Amino acid sequence: xxxxxxxxxxxxxxxxxxxxxxxxxxxxxxxxxxxxxxxxxxxxxxxxxxxxxxxxxxxxxxxxxxxxxxxxxxxxxxxxxxxxxxxxxxxxxxxxxxxxxxxxxxxxxxxxxxxxxxxxxxxxxxxxxxxxxxxxxxxxxxxxxxxxxxxxxxxxxxxxxxxxxxxxxxxxxxxxxxxxxxxxxxxxxxxxxxxxxxxxxxxxxxxxxxxxxxxxxxxxxxxxxxxxxxxxxxxxxxxxxxxxxxxxxxxxxxxxxxxxxxxxxxxxxxxxxxxxxxxxxxxxxxxxxxxxxxxxxxxxxxxxxxxxxxxxxxxxxxxxxxxxxxxxxxxxxxxxxxxxxxxxxxxxxxxxxxxxxxxxxxxxxxxxxxxxxxxxx
Amino acid sequence: xxxxxxxxxxxxxxxxxxxxxxxxxxxxxxxxxxxxxxxxxxxxxxxxxxxxxxxxxxxxxxxxxxxxxxxxxxxxxxxxxxxxxxxxxxxxxxxxxxxxxxxxxxxxxxxxxxxxxxxxxxxxxxxxxxxxxxxxxxxxxxxxxxxxxxxxxxxxxxxxx
Numbered sequence: 001x002x003x004x005x006x007x008x009x010x011x012x013x014x015x016x017x018x019x020x021x022x023x024x025x026x027x028x029x030x031x032x033x034x035x036x037x038x039x040x041x042x043x044x045x046x047x048x049x050x051x052x053x054x055x056x057x058x059x060x061x062x063x064x065x066x067x068x069x070x071x072x073x074x075x076x077x078x079x080x081x082x083x084x085x086x087x088x089x090x091x092x093x094x095x096x097x098x099x100x101x102x103x104x105x106x107x108x109x110x111x112x113x114x115x116x117x118x119x120x121x122x123x124x125x126x127x128x129x130x131x132x133x134x135x136x137x138x139x140x141x142x143x144x145x146x147x148x149x150x151x152x153x154x155x156x157x158x159x160x161x162x163x164x165x166x167x168x169x170x171x172x173x174x175x176x177x178x179x180x181x182x183x184x185x186x187x188x189x190x191x192x193x194x195x196x197x198x199x200x201x202x203x204x205x206x207x208x209x210x211x212x213x214x215x216x217x218x219x220x221x222x223x224x225x226x227x228x229x230x231x232x233x234x235x236x237x238x239x240x241x242x243x244x245x246x247x248x249x250x251x252x253x254x255x256x257x258x259x260x261x262x263x264x265x266x267x268x269x270x271x272x273x274x275x276x277x278x279x280x281x282x283x284x285x286x287x288x289x290x291x292x293x294x295x296x297x298x299x300x301x302x303x304x305x306x307x308x309x310x311x312x313x314x315x316x317x318x319x320x321x322x323x324x325x326x327x328x329x330x331x332x333x334x335x336x337x338x339x340x341x342x343x344x345x346x347x348x349x350x351x352x353x354x355x356x357x358x359x360x361x362x363x364x365x366x367x368x369x370x371x372x373x374x375x376x377x
Numbered sequence: 378x379x380x381x382x383x384x385x386x387x388x389x390x391x392x393x394x395x396x397x398x399x400x401x402x403x404x405x406x407x408x409x410x411x412x413x414x415x416x417x418x419x420x421x422x423x424x425x426x427x428x429x430x431x432x433x434x435x436x437x438x439x440x441x442x443x444x445x446x447x448x449x450x451x452x453x454x455x456x457x458x459x460x461x462x463x464x465x466x467x468x469x470x471x472x473x474x475x476x477x478x479x480x481x482x483x484x485x486x487x488x489x490x491x492x493x494x495x496x497x498x499x500x501x502x503x504x505x506x507x508x509x510x511x512x513x514x515x516x517x518x519x520x521x522x523x524x525x526x527x528x529x530x531x532x533x534x535x536x537x538x
Contacts, residue, residue, distance in 0.1 A: 071435035074469040139389060146398045150516055150527065153407075160414040160483065166469040174474065178410065191523035202388040205381050 020047055025361070027055040035372040037349070037365075041358055049353045049361070051346050057376040064336040069095055069305060072333070074166045080342070080374040081163045082125045085111075085118040086316035087374075088168050091336070093249060093312030094325040095170045098305040105251070107172030107299075109292040112251040113185075114158060114167055115314075116281040116288070117151055120192070122317035123274045123281075124148040126369040131271050132203070134366035135212050140203045147195055150188055157181055172298025182289050189282050196279060204275055213268040217352040217364035220265055229348050231319025231341045233368060236273045237265035243315040255287045267367035274369070277317075303331050318342050318369055343375035395526030396519050406512035408532055409485040414470045416486045417461060419504040421450065424480035426457035430472035438465035439472060444501055452478075458501035463489050484508035 020042045027036040036052040060079060064072045076091050077084040089111060096103065103111070128144035131137075152162050157178055159165040167173055203209055219229070224237035234241055242259045244252040260276035262269035305327035312323045319341020326335040345368050352364045400407065409415070421444075431439040442460045450456055459472070459481075473481040486508045491497055513532050519525035 067435060068433075070471060071433060074435045074467045074471075139392075143392075146527070149398075153516055156413065157410040160410075160412045160470065161468065164467065164469070166471070175412070178412070187518065187522075191518055191527070194522050194524060198388055201384045203385075206385045207381050 019043075023358075027052075033370070033372040034376075035346075035370070037361075039353070039358070039361065044357050044359075046353050046356055046358060046361060049350045051349055053343075053346065053372070054376055056373045060377045061336050061338060064333060066332065068303065068331040069333065070169055070303070072336070073169060074164065076336075076338075077164065077166065078373075079338075079340075079377055080316075080318070080371050082371070083118060083122045083317050083374075084163060084165050085115045085167060086314050086321060087340075088166065089115060089250075090312050090314040090316070090321040090323045090338075091325070092168045092170055093314065094310035094323055095305055095327075095333075096301070097310040097312070098308055098325065098327050099170060099301055101171050101299050101301045103172045104296045104299060105293045106176075106295045107297040108251040109288050110173045110177060110297060111168055112255070113177075113285055113288050113292075114155070114165070114173070115250065116284045117155055117185075118165075119281050119317045120278050121148050121151045121155070123278050124151070126274060126317070126366075127199075127203075127271075130366035130369050131274075134362040135209055137203060137206075137209060140199065143195070143199070143202075147192065150191075154181070154185055154188060157184070169298075169301070171301035172296075174298075176297050177292075185285065186289060189285060193279075193282060196275070196282075199275070204272060209271075210268060212360075213271055213363055213367070214266060215264075216267045216356065216360050217367065218264070218266045219348055219352060221263075223351065224265065224348070227347050227351065229319070229345050231315070231317075231345065232273045232277065233270060233319065233345045233348065235259065235261045236270040238263045243313050243320050247313055249312075249314060251288060251291075252284075254291065255284050257284050267363050270367035270369075274317075304329065305331075305333070309335075316341055318371060318374065319345060338377055340374050340377070342371045343377075346370055346375055396528045398527055398529075400514055400529040405514050405529065406510070407529065408512045408515045409487075409510070412483050413485045413487075414468045415484045415508070415510070416463070416468075416489055416499070417470075417473065417504055418482040418484045418508065419459065419501055420480045420482065421448075421458060421501060421505050422452075423478045424450075424453055424458055424501075425478055426453045426455055427477065428457075428459075429475050429477060430459050430481060433471045433475045435469060435471070436465040436467050438462040442501065446502070459504070460501060461499045461504060463497040463499055464494065484510075485512065486510045 020040050023039050023041055025037040027034055034056040038050045040047045077087040080087055124144040128141045132140035156162050159167045219237050221238045224234050238261055240259050240261050257280045260273055307329050309326040314321050322339040324337040325333050328334040353361050428441050431441055439459045441457045444456045444458050514529040515532050517528055517530045
């Protein structure tokens, strides 16, 4: 009797029925991103699916133990370049808690404005590629990407970089709002609100999109709770849960906004929830620009963190991100643990793509807005 | 249903008559804001060679090297200056912010590609050259709240309007 050596990833079992066929989607497929999804098909129907994660794993948590607290910031936000501010903020919050540094109010407002701009950019990216291209709608891909560039232009003005901001350090943001930024941002928001109406007409109310996405990949409320999905996927299933309300950080406690929820839990409601969140982000930025106080933007934080552990939670565009940081009286963390939305939402994929057409898999996968690099870390 | 189809078609057709968004890079370059994090600029008359930039660098791309020129640097008698290995730099510019004497600065230069790998190693003398990139195009909204589209126009032309 010979035993085969264990192969990396998921091995194909040999007990499959003769009528089924195993298909490997990815890991270099433009649709799946850097993630292999092993699907078993029976005719045109998917019998089972197994996402094989880890293709772009690079050990962010281990690398973080060898660099000092500030030097960790650029590489810890690299896992998700479309959503860099939230990955950065979740890491900075526990360090501030350990060091006992309180960010001044103006610093909190600037961080909130940057984070909400980043949420819009990230949702536009998701709308363009994960939802637009995957459902065969090239027009929304071009429009959303074009409008995302206008937000990138302003993010560049605020932080100095287009995507890799490294904007928040322990103690507060690195820069104050530049001259003329508020005017340009409010003018852009006026433009963007008109564009959202056009997006609705060409994409969300488009019967061909509704026909593709409505009723596909239904995640019921109880299942969503059991699987532990987070963020827009959870809210699309009817659970009203948002870290910005439950455990307010930054300036969210002072600002008024709603948490949009949908009851259906299908792919179409997951499309719509991001559309509604963009509207709420516009509302948050408008209020923050009005209410922003004067004063210092940051406090001086020490380079060393005392012994102890702290957690920070932020609501990123793909769900809740939790960071655990342990300090040991040195300038390097002794342990950094990251839990993020992409990883926790992918758990739902094998349950959603059961007994659906092969052509519906990109729709369901796109509606989860999965970012492989963030999940693999 | 049919009205929704017509609405989507109308929205698409309306877009044909709007301004085009595309900017023709490299013939047209975008105006970069002050403080854009491009390549670094080194003021050799301010640098004391303390090495804080090399300590804070997340990618370990900075090394302190001695310079062999005939000039005298009173603040830096050992003549040790930072040298950047741009194949590794992530442009976070923590070095610029942590510099105690303000010897490093931001530049809008981002076209750093080279044919030879060794040319990516920027010596202190090369880092102290002034920036060369000049962009002038910025986004402009046409019509009320940009309902006629968005284009990129030269800034000088915008001001004369």
